Amino acid sequence: RTGCAASRNVRTIAMLTAAVAFAWTGPAPLRVSTRRHRPAVMDDGLVADVVEDGPPAPLEVIQDMSTDIGQKFGPTAPAHPWAKPWTNLYEQEAVQLVKARSQLLKQPLKDDMANDEIFVSKDSIHILKHHGSYMQQDRSLKGKDKAQSYQFMLRLKVPCGEIPGPLYAELDDISNKWGHGDLRATTRQAFQLHGVLKSNLKDVIQAIANIGSNTYGGCGDISRNVMTPPVHFPNNKAYVYCQQYSRAMADLFKPMTDAFVELWLDGEKAHSVEYWQRDIGEFDLDKVRSHDNGNGIITGHPVEPLYGLTYLPKKFKIAFTVPGDNGVDLYINDIGCVVIMEPDGETLKGFNLVVGGGMGRTHKKEATFARAADHLGFVKKADFFEAMKAILAVQRDHGNREVRASARLKYLVHTLGIDSFRTLVEDYHGKAIEPWAPLPPWKYLDWMGWHEQGDGKLMLGINVVSGRISDTAEVRLKTCLRVLVDRYDLDMILTASQSLVLRNIAPADRMTVESTLKEHGIKMIDEVDAITRKSIACPAFPLCGLAMTEAERVQPDINAKLNAVLRKLGMANDDFVTRTTGCPNGCARPYMAEIAFVGSGPNAYQLWLGGSPDQAGRTGQPTSLFKMKYDDLEDTVEPIFTMWKTQRLTADEALGDFCHRVSIPAVEKYME
Template identity: 40%
Template structure:
């Protein structure tokens, strides 16, 4: 197995000795292309799958979870854990029809917990589904011509793309190529349709022979993430991807892509061999070359990724430890030709696409903010009901964004006033300037459903952002953009290592604070303070805001300021009482 020594490959587990390879690798190998015993356990009594099968259902877009809020009460009552399931759809580029969205909305009411959640990879999650309702839920998703296959698991995940509506042919091709990559790298096993759709072929995949020509019997060492960006706009956090394709234009024509590789956010507390990493340039490709080159890059990771230690299994470690030159050579040998040198990349924005914007065809799109991606009704904001009524009536195309927001496309000029009035009647704000500092904030679900969560995130961040509004206002900084990202563990699902401020759960009510990222999402932040209690997070940030106000350069953002002055000076100066007056 690969341990960092050049030349060792890791795909053929048939020749492993006793104890070699992680447990998950053997589960995959023995699964008969992701079948395992899923069908048998799906029909069996009981609310859960066994541990080995929970690894396989991930490939089908399913995570087994529990209501951790109920854990102690159920333990005291000597009853089984409150098992439930999260189901994630694969939605390349976040592109949905009105009918597909309404299907997800209906499933959430009939089988899930009544909410929808937009993910940071432009897909949708349904939470709180019980085992007996999994098949009905997944069948309904497939009937809407979406799929949950490969939304999770050790495969290529949802392919991201700039969600802005098509303004020219080049932008159309960017979105088309993102979809083509998703289809090209989808698993070929027929297990998914056998188990969930009774063998009926609903979503077309080019080759359904019982082989995995790309993945092999053991698929990838870990998940794999790809994003396609439009020139200059880093709205999908391109440097956090395993493979990022940044479009290059000649006039309004798509000339090709600059590829960056080796990004990834996950790490493990106390394990120095794990770390977040930004992608780095590899090469330029033409539009016709893109699919082959991306597939070939993935096969290098398939063959050399660490299959003994899943915490060290992402492609970023292969790139970091073996080097970009070695990686390029591997790709070139497999392709049979030399790659072009990478062009310089210039990022000038990280658009959130909120508010009203006119499209090239004269219609409009409207980007709506969704706090932490959670679509539900609450007092004063009936977001779920309002979206449902507008989408039912006007049937817009939809896009989900990497910031967990939603866009309504192709709205006619004559309908704008009426749509805005209808949304306002449900408490839905259409002016992004009125969202406040939550406009650039994101959190992962964390507790109570995520089994990896060490601390709160989605339920904690709103109070923190609200508490920071007052000192920002008092300092005259209330109009300044400030990105805040919070996760309940170090795996980084909300990309906390890229924000102006990142809060990363360390244990119950304790967080590491990171500062110094940038709004363009091109630079990672740095650890500022470790193991800060939830109640002290705002107090830890307030002095930094005062220092920023006092010492910033004209128009200098908070993250840029923190990066410029450095962590040690931040720590020293923030301790000065004079900054608080």
């Protein structure tokens, strides 16, 4: 492939094929299918949609409203048709139509918030996600108690994971007044607040917005929290550009509807400007967002030029990093961006881009799978925003809206193949994507412990077990952070491994900061065992509606069991990346871990092995142990660790690399 010109024949053939497959005659009415859909893999590996006849029922038909609001391009009228097993022309899954009828993410949520119920309707649940909230119930309760336990989780939008001190203080107060009294750091560098009642939801969201943050974009079928390494190196230009462009993308891909302001702020502007706006004014992102290169990126919608009427098929995740630093799990994102500098180390040259990563899957549904992203190529600094818009437009127009389980960008990249996907992006972009710029090997960096910032101040990374910021009898982390924020005027950055980094600590305060942490029962990183340091878990029970078993609440015990087996085998100095989830949805990125436990039933887990120790470019693989009992964990892993110890090529061959090299079947044979 040598660019747009060289790929024109491929594109022409594909478009002719698409014309036959689509029989395209222009925008058509959309309808909700009454047939049951299940994704399947065809003989050629493409993700297809198998349709099973359901009970006869009248079709609900809604007219394509694109002509009413001036939308020229979008899911029913892609600017560049392309052959694939789905078309989005005549049938879309129900959530797409909920969004289409929502008046740009307002209804029926606006009406539901005005009534006296303690819950919102099914359609509002989907719309509420775009406002940063999930409705939950306490699954530890039964009967009437459970029916009265409706509550709401709020997830903040905090690009780069940055939490200014005043925002932490506000969240601390909010969690005590309106939540469960704790906070949770997520695997995408954001805070979640649990236990908010519907009657308090508006007050909480309003308070968060007025302190200079928001929840808009924390969830939903839009671009979510944009990630970067959790560091503050003001004199390192690569990291500076990494964070600046992360903030810019968070703003560029934000929804433009006034739904958030109308529902939560009574139509008024927030008291404070979002703090991540501070260094992105030079980009003039309103102009960038609406710029039309004539290739179909812009929908023509007067409010949502990029998203159009129905936004994206599903969630969309972006991360930035610098060469060598893979603490963000770059390859699990829809788009991963790597800063490439000129040889002088001061000037930004452009970005390497990876596309098509994602973790979500469903047990025993082979058409759903975890996937590490592919290398798309390099784009120059001047072309970066348009290239990112082009990728988003490709997913908007061609992502699967017929089967929600197959809606992520990873399925589109998998179905088309990276070369055809690249050509399609180039059609929207109007320029060739250049070859991938060579990079040094990746390293999994968590930035724990003390580090110099380069400006005379210090950073301190603090390990947080499974991201839970709370107070217990032994560890009073939540109180301690408030003391440090108030006393030393500190900010913090959340990490992709659910921990946090305190920044801008004066060297003179180092000893008192450390002693304050110890007084509150918080361990310094040299006191934290390596397994715990490299482990993360999703919340799971009791609030997650998808959880099949425990995750966060058993992760400390899992770590203890793993450490016990290592000590028994004389391997106390060995460690690995381990992750636990309560279901296969993959929120804690288990499929990238060297060893992972994926919930498959009550007290049961599917065992995965073989992810990269540096999270670099491959997923692990499932073993045949689909329902490993929790009580059998130590007996299960002991032969795996024994084989690793006795058959590894070198003393430092990582567990994930070893399992990948010898193959999962070989490991299972040894376990017999």
